[in-house]
Amino acid sequence: MRSFFDLNSNSEFHLPISFVGCGSATPQTIISNAELGERVDTSDEWIKSRTGIRQRRVIGANESLIDLATHAARNALKMAKWDEKTIDLIILATSTPEDLFGSAPKIQSNLGASNAAAFDLTAACSGFLFALVTASQYLISGSMKRIIVIGADQLSKWVDWDDRSTCVLFGDGAGALAIEASHENKGLIGYSLKSDGNRGGCLNLAHSNIFEDLVNEASHQRGDYLPIRMEGKEVYKFAVKEVPIILGELLEKYNIHSGSIDWLLLHQANQRILDAVAARFSIPSEKVLSNLENYGNTSAATIPLMLDEAVRDKRIKSGDLIACSGFGAGLSWGAALFYWHGSY
Ligand code: ACO
Numbered sequence: 001m002r003s004f005f006d007l008n009s010n011s012e013f014h015l016p017i018s019f020v021g022c023g024s025a026t027p028q029t030i031i032s033n034a035e036l037g038e039r040v041d042t043s044d045e046w047i048k049s050r051t052g053i054r055q056r057r058v059i060g061a062n063e064s065l066i067d068l069a070t071h072a073a074r075n076a077l078k079m080a081k082w083d084e085k086t087i088d089l090i091i092l093a094t095s096t097p098e099d100l101f102g103s104a105p106k107i108q109s110n111l112g113a114s115n116a117a118a119f120d121l122t123a124a125c126s127g128f129l130f131a132l133v134t135a136s137q138y139l140i141s142g143s144m145k146r147i148i149v150i151g152a153d154q155l156s157k158w159v160d161w162d163d164r165s166t167c168v169l170f171g172d173g174a175g176a177l178a179i180e181a182s183h184e185n186k187g188l189i190g191y192s193l194k195s196d197g198n199r200g201g202c203l204n205l206a207h208s209n210i211f212e213d214l215v216n217e218a219s220h221q222r223g224d225y226l227p228i229r230m231e232g233k234e235v236y237k238f239a240v241k242e243v244p245i246i247l248g249e250l251l252e253k254y255n256i257h258s259g260s261i262d263w264l265l266l267h268q269a270n271q272r273i274l275d276a277v278a279a280r281f282s283i284p285s286e287k288v289l290s291n292l293e294n295y296g297n298t299s300a301a302t303i304p305l306m307l308d309e310a311v312r313d314k315r316i317k318s319g320d321l322i323a324c325s326g327f328g329a330g331l332s333w334g335a336a337l338f339y340w341h342g343s344y
Helices: 044-051 065-080 104-111 124-141 197-202 232-253 271-280 299-312
Strands: 017-025 029-032 055-058 089-093 117-121 146-154 172-181 188-195 211-213 219-221 263-266 321-328 332-339
Touching: 017 065, 017 124, 017 299, 017 332, 044 271, 055 172, 065 104, 065 146, 065 172, 065 299, 089 104, 089 124, 104 117, 104 146, 117 124, 124 146, 124 172, 124 188, 124 299, 124 321, 124 332, 146 299, 172 299, 188 232, 197 232, 232 271, 232 321, 232 332, 263 271, 263 299, 299 321
Parallel strands: 089 117, 089 146, 263 321
Antiparallel strands: 017 172, 029 055, 146 172, 188 332, 211 219, 321 332
């Protein structure tokens, strides 16, 4: 008899997990490319042609990342028709928590999910995918039944708004997915995760490494971070090389032809990366989900934010096969193949 952990090449095989709800939330403040051009030496034309981004949203004075994440999770709960008391776990994928000890418990409290454990997980722009795979292990093991996975980031806090090579790329947002243990629906087919710390220097939100005198000869390191620093070209080359490899290996493993994919759902970093990956699999542009022109790169939020938009405008339908990949700092990257089963 086949066990859940016996993952051979078989497109009929799937893990006992169903994706049943999604939600998202974005800040009110919109910053257009032209507005950024008033601050740094850039232009709408340069940003649009190099990235596909037209505008991004940033969390302003009356908003917070926890509020956005709570809102996104509530919408996912509503779509899944779950009572909040039935949630077993909440995982918040973020690199920008409001509290370094963890922001997920605050979301748990906001939701009234009194029976849920909650913790943060950090894997930069791959964070949502890493959190999804982490959550799936609890469902596969049978130890939990209902999990909310949230991707939420506020990179606007850590961007140097005077560095044109990075500030034009990022924005803030949140998205969430409700996933449950289910043998009825074909849900998660398979996944793969990778990390390469040797190449981690390409993209950092590093500690400032400033020491202050403490007492006598002792000093201590101040809790402080430097702005985001990125070697854009290296990250670009990494993404267009590794994403097709990891996705291709997954498709091969489960004997799925790229022509059967209903939607290509990639981390929304740059339209040129989306186009390059789609071209490698001959996936037509109408099957490539993209909303980065409106939000920029919202890090851990891009994948659930995009999914939610496409579910709510009825592009993604119940039963659709989604090929998903995230990539980013670490370096880290991953892919997952799943069927969507939410109804909206
Ligand atoms: N406006 C105008 N000119 C600019 C800007 C700007 N905003 N930024 C850079 N330039 C200039 C550069 O100074 C350079 O000028 P030079 O030729 O006189 O030296 C020129 O434009 C070309 O710069 P490049 O860096 O070579 O531009 P490139 O075509 O590589 O595009 C970009 C840059 C958009 C950043 C691209 O490399 C990219 O998308 N990389 C991937 C980024 C990414 O996916 N990050 C994921 C992060 S995920 C996470 O974990 C957070």
